[in-house]
Amino acid sequence: MLNRDIYQLDPLQNRLANNGVAEVKDDLSVQALNTLRYELETFVCDGEYAKGMDLILGSYLRNLTTDHEQPGVWISGFFGSGKSHLAKMLRTLWVDQRFPDGVSARHIARLPESVSDHLKELSNQAQRYGGLHAASGTLGAGANNNVRLALLGILFKSAGLPEQYHLARFVLWLKHKGYLDLVRQRVEEEGENWERELDDLFVSPIIARALLESDPTLAGDVKGVRVLLKEQFPQVTDVTNEQMVKAIYDALQRDGKFPLSLIVLDEVQQYVGTDAERAYLVQEVVETCCKHKAFGNRLLFVATGQNALSGMPNLQRLMGRFQVTVMLKDTDVESVIRKVILQKKESARAELQAVLTRQLGEISRHLRGTKVEYHQDDEKVMLADYPVLPVRRRFWERVLRIVDTTGTVSQLRNQLKVIHEAAKATAEYELGHVVPGDFIYGQIAPNLLQTGVISRESYDNIAHLSAGDADQQLQSRLLALILLIGKLPTDPVADCGVRATAEMLSDLLVEDLNHGKDELRARVPGQLEALARHGHVMAMQTAAGVEYRLQTQESAQWYDTFRQQEADLRGNLQRVDNQRVDLLHAFIKKQLGQVRLSQGVSNVARPITPCFDSELPKDAAQKIYLWVQDGWSTSEASFHAEARGANPDLPTIYLFIPARNRSELTNAIIAQKAADLTLELRGVPSTEAGTDARKAMETRLRDADKQVELLLKEILAGVQVLQAGGAEAQGTSVAACIEKAAQASMVRLFREFDLADNVHWGKVYDRARKDGGQNALEALGYNGEPEKQPVCAAILKFIGAAKKGSEIRDTFSAAPYGWPQDAIDGALFALVAAGVLRASDSADKPLGAQSLDRQKLTQTTFRPETITIRPVDLIKVRGLLNAVGVTCQPNEEQQKLPELISLARTLHNAAGGDAPAPARPDASLIDAIAKESGNSQLKLVIDHKDELKPLLDAWRAQGDKLQQRRNDWQLLQTLLRLSKGLAFHDKLHTEVEAIKANRSLLAEPSPLESLIDSTIGQLREAINHHVKACQTEYGLRLNELEADSHWQQLDAARRQLILERRQLAELPAVSLASREDVIDSLESCSLEQWSDRTASLAARFESARQEAVKLLQPQVQHVALPKRTFENEAQLRQWLAEVEASLLAKLAEGPVMV
Structure with a gap:
């Protein structure tokens, strides 16, 4: 039986109508409908797809009969998981798309009962409203990335309208007026295409004439119609939310009812990206539509993206709008592949199962010891996955994660295509002929070359050998696998354990499980040696055995540098010994760092000091030392003798590292150091080949690191920990042994x-x-x-x-x-x-x-x-x-x-001080x-x-009295300052200085009171003298102003306003009753300022009089001459006559300025 005979659909005749690519858009062309029908026939509505359909439809129907607004739906999943496919199927099933032969979408797709029931209920509910409608597309596809216009373009297209806003509004206006059929008929009668003529709306004479025919009152001629169209339906770069809502309603409503409507927006995450403004606009548009009363709760938005909304900061703002989430998984992709491509005939299952069971020994040995090896659960899916073996599928997945930098190969559509090609490639072979592991290379090589994952040199070498004889073709396949395996990570976390050894390469190359396996395995080593002789690969001895790495001219130069560094290190083993010592000491310090030593209920931390010297420090009896010795510098017997001969009261801990794996550790350290030095010397290359060579050397370094670590673990497993006196400390680890010994040493020391x-x-x-x-x-x-x-x-x-x-x-x-x-x-x-x-x-x-x-x-x-x-x-x-x-x-x-x-000190300080x-x-x-x-x-x-x-x-009484006298002293100082320039100032100053010199502040009777009282009286007299002079001058000037004829012509209010502006309405009152009043008066207006105020009164009253004169002068009128264009002398004379008449009329009212 041939492989092609076991499939429900013969892979040589079955074709992927859409090449695995689901495009979410409203396209009803013949080709698009054929593709859509194929997608419905192959739609696998189970797993997360079925749950998603059930969740979306169930949520919509529940909210439809309540007052709640419809929550949006967010479909997410890894790149290529079938998000767009699910969204497209939802859109098609929503409106129950009919095909030319009369069959509808819901009768083509195989749907779960719950989904079918929801769709029936949806149709029943639609009869109460305006039917069903669906629109789909991507926001980035139009309207210059304007979200509102892009959404309207999608909806207009779904309703059979032009995508551009102004054109759609024009067509809707034609429908509303009843002109559409006539205008369209006239365009077609002229032999023009309706859509193309609409694009030329503003310049189309046909549309303009048809409109005049429909309504002669629109304009006087065709030119007037064009102007009217441009004004009424202008091109726009954005619309308001209200304009958007009205346009949606007008486009979708049917006889005044709004239908149950679905809007699918594909790849919203890709559109939003890292642009916070776009995320906000999407949120605003969806929120506006969902909350608007024009749509009730009949409008449902469905969007797709790679990540869950909470997975990216820019998407989190959409969480409130898209509350229903559907997450697609890897298992859904596998389910689709098994049903669409690999589904087997029931009649062939027994024979295929017999072949797989018979060859289970061969299958289970593939890549043994790796993380992708065979396990018992593989038997559950082996028949469904045939001709792809589960081990190889997992190997492909590991490879694709690393080399598929663009994510295109990992997509559902491309996985469908790869598996379809694999089924076709093995279709003509006998049952038991499986897809080899290197098959994936042929499917992804062009993409890897284009994205720079592999170099042109490697690509050409593999292609050249594949065109040769049988041996060269095998060499080509080996090179392809060595290249892919070389890309796999080798760090401890991500390492899957697959290595390019002869054994593992043979496991991946086996095609025929029934025949030729042993012959192939025998040929592989010889062909690997041939590749090495020709310089295509290089052999390396590693922990996994002899591994092969891709060799290029660049990598050969790197390899030569590595070998030179190895030779230098072997010629200077002291460097290697120093490196070993550093590694051992670093391990001990790391173990010591895990020990947390504390004593008693007080938890007093006790440090442990490591010592790597040949002798103990002199203060060994005062500290807890961890004295580390190793088998390279001393013997185990000497170590034991030293520990047993020490004073049992000594707190020192003795630790011995045995010298196991001497040569192996030396070789591993040399390889590690040589690889590290090579990377340092060669630097970061700029070519693709150089980059590959560096990655190979980095892999060599990681392997050497792992080998060194493994050998160190074996060595350190034999570490002995003793206390002074010879008692051995036991524990599950080196750190545990040290801690146990340290506990005893701590008690000895303290x-x-x-x-x-x-x-x-x-x-x-x-x-x-x-x-x-x-x-x-x-x-x-x-x-x-x-x-x-x-x-x-x-x-x-x-x-x-x-x-x-x-x-x-x-x-x-x-x-x-x-x-x-x-x-x-x-x-x-x-x-x-x-x-x-x-x-x-x-x-x-x-x-x-x-x-x-x-x-x-x-x-x-x-x-x-x-x-x-x-x-x-x-x-x-x-x-x-x-x-x-x-x-x-x-x-x-x-x-x-x-x-x-x-x-006492406070009271003492307060009882005296500086003079006075x-x-x-x-x-x-x-x-x-x-x-x-x-x-x-x-x-x-x-x-x-x-x-x-x-x-x-x-002291307290004297301090209180001193504080009171200090207040009087400050007052006297103020009066001395204010009296400066007066006749009595010098006499006052003499008395003040005498008090200070005699330190007589506390003298009895007080020398301050009489000075304060007399000074206040003299200052009061001086102020009164200046106030009286000012009042006399004020009265004189006011009488002069009131006698002025101009002043008398002003009304009282205007006169009062002029005086207030100059602070002349009245003189300020002066209060001199108390000491404080006298001081405040002088602080606000000194005697010199009173003199200045009196002197300024004449000028200020004159200013008031001048303002009165100015106010009584007539006001100038400003007249603007009329502007005119003159074509002859008569027009000029007419204008002059008009200007003369106008100016004469104004002159009668007062002066004129032109």
Whole structure:
């Protein structure tokens, strides 16, 4: 039985009427209808296609009977998944397209029952409205990318109207007036084509004459009709939303009813692209149409795009409009292919299944060990996919993802074509003859050459060999497969494991499962050697065996460079050893980076320091070292002897890397380094061949990286981790072993850690800072004396006579303590707050627990406290504090002393100051108290408590009095400034300077009051003198103005307005009752300004008089002469007579200007 005999449709006779390409447009030509009928006959309406149809129609019908607007539909899927095909079928089935033989679309396509029921309901509903209508097309196909005009063009065409807006409006107007048939008849009677004549609307004499015949009142002649048409139906570059809605309604309505309408917009995503403006316009147009009451909820928009709406930022704005989504998948494409191209006759299934079952051993060995190898599920689809084997189909998919940069080959239409060609190619062969793996090359090679994926040299070599004898043809096929495999990625994530070895190449080349398999496999190695001899390929030893790579002149040069670098490295093995050491050390550091070591409930981080030296550092007893040794520099026996002979208390961790795979690792590192150096030396080529050569070298580098990594894993699987003394640490990984050993080393190193391991030391610090009493350690649950708490006792013992904070921290954070910093700081603050320790800064200034800055603790000196304070003394201190205004509760005495000192300094500063204030009083007692700290400070306050309160009271009273006198002093300074230039200024200045020199601001009686009062009186007299002079001048000038004849001719309102504009209506009132009034008056208008104001009155009143004169002068009239063109003398004389009459009439009213 031949392969062609097993198909429902013989591939040699079956043809793809549309070449697999579904075009969504309204084309009803004979050829288009034939293609449409073929697409309906082969439409596979199941899977996502059926779900999509059911979802779209069901949603539309549900919303049709409600008040909800119709949500748009978005059909998405990968490039070529059949989006356009589904949309085209929906459009065709919507209107139930009829064909010339009377058969309709719904009777041709094989549809699920649910979809058929929806379509029947759609037709039933259409009888209530204006029938059914559908339009389809792409927005980018017309109207210069204007969305509204493009949409109207699609709808006009679907309604049999011209696509251009102005022409469609003209035809609709003809229909409305009843002129269309007559005008069209006249055009055709003249032997012209109606559509072509419409394109010449504005210049067509035939249409103009026909319109005059239809309605003689339109214009006087043909020329007038043309002008009318151009004015009434102008060409436009855009329309408004309302114009668009009206045009849609006019084009589609039937007897005043709007039909159930579908609008399919194909490739909307491709049209929108990255243009946010286009996305907005699409959203606006669809939203306008869906919400407009003219269409009710009878208008449905369906759009297509590669991505889901949420997948691209520019499409997300459309989500609100297109709420119904249909996503097509790979399985839908496979289903279409199996039903349209590869569907088998039921009578042939048994024989085909027998052949496949018999050859299952051969099929299952293909590409074994790769990610595309045979698996048991393949048996479910093997018969349906025949003659394409599942392993090869997966290999093709991997290749196409990489080489099909344009996405054209991966499209449903092209997959249909490729599979159709594959079925035709194997049709005349016996059953069991399958499509070889290299078949895909012949289908995609021209596209790969055009897009630059393969070089011209490689393309020509394969083509040249394919025209030769049998051996050369096999070589051509091998070259094609080697080229495709060479394009596959080899990085760990994307690597499918397929390599161009003789075994895998043979797996892909087998065509006849029944005969000749072994002979083909035997021929392949010889032909690969022949290709290598002729310089077409190069053989490489890799982890997968002998691989073959495409060789070009350029790649040969790269290969020579690689070999030279290999030779150089083998001649200098020290470089290789250094690289090995770096790799091993990097791995250990990476493992060490995974270890997170912390101690106790306090979670104190403990660092592990790696050491790769031949000897341990001198501070090995103070840190946790990971001492790394390897079998290349020392023996395993020496390593064990060193670890066992070490002090068991030593925290050092011993790690040994065995020297396994010595030569293999050296070779892999040489290959890795040589490939890396080759890439660096050769750089980035500019030719296609050079690019291919670089990619091949990059692949070689990746393979070498993988080999090095594999060998390192084998070596490091034998890593040993010991502790000082020889105890071995066990774990599931190197990091786990290190962590286990480190836990034990941590306990060895910080053996005193448990003493301070408490998470509440931070609270101790907070309480000591805020409360300042002896109860801070209660946060630990400790109620005894602070100096006896174990941590505090250890710190006190270390401090001795005195220690800096840095010394204390360094000692107790290091071995054997390793205490948390919160514990060290909390204990210090608690001891200071309890009066057990005294703290002082770098200037030996005493610090309390509240004033001590934790950030400066390292610079602080701590000493034991020697003075004891009795409770009765604390009561006295508390009484003093409250008496002077510092609120103090029991156990707050020490904490409140800084507030007492601060208050005293504030009062001291306020009690004196710069001249004329007296000097500040003596504050030596306050300074002495501030220098002390702790109990010494309390003792000094107790000793002088009877002096402190009277002293502070006196300072407070003097400060209050000084503040009041300072206010008077500021007033006197202001008066001195304002009196400058007056006769008494010098005398006043002398008195002010005397007060300042004598610092007599607080003298009794006050020297300020009499000076202020006398100065205010003298200033008041001066102001009154200037005001009276101004008033006298004002009255004189006002009387002169009122006596002027011109002024008297103006009405009162006009006179008042003129005076107000010049601030002459009245003089401003002046109040001098208080000190503040006198000062404010001079600040707003000085004595010099009063003199200027008086002097300006004459000019200002004269200005008022001049304005009155100007207002009484007659107004000039401006007359424009009429414009005229003169052809003779008579016309000129007539114009002159008219102008003379006009000017004379105007002159009677006043002056004239022309």
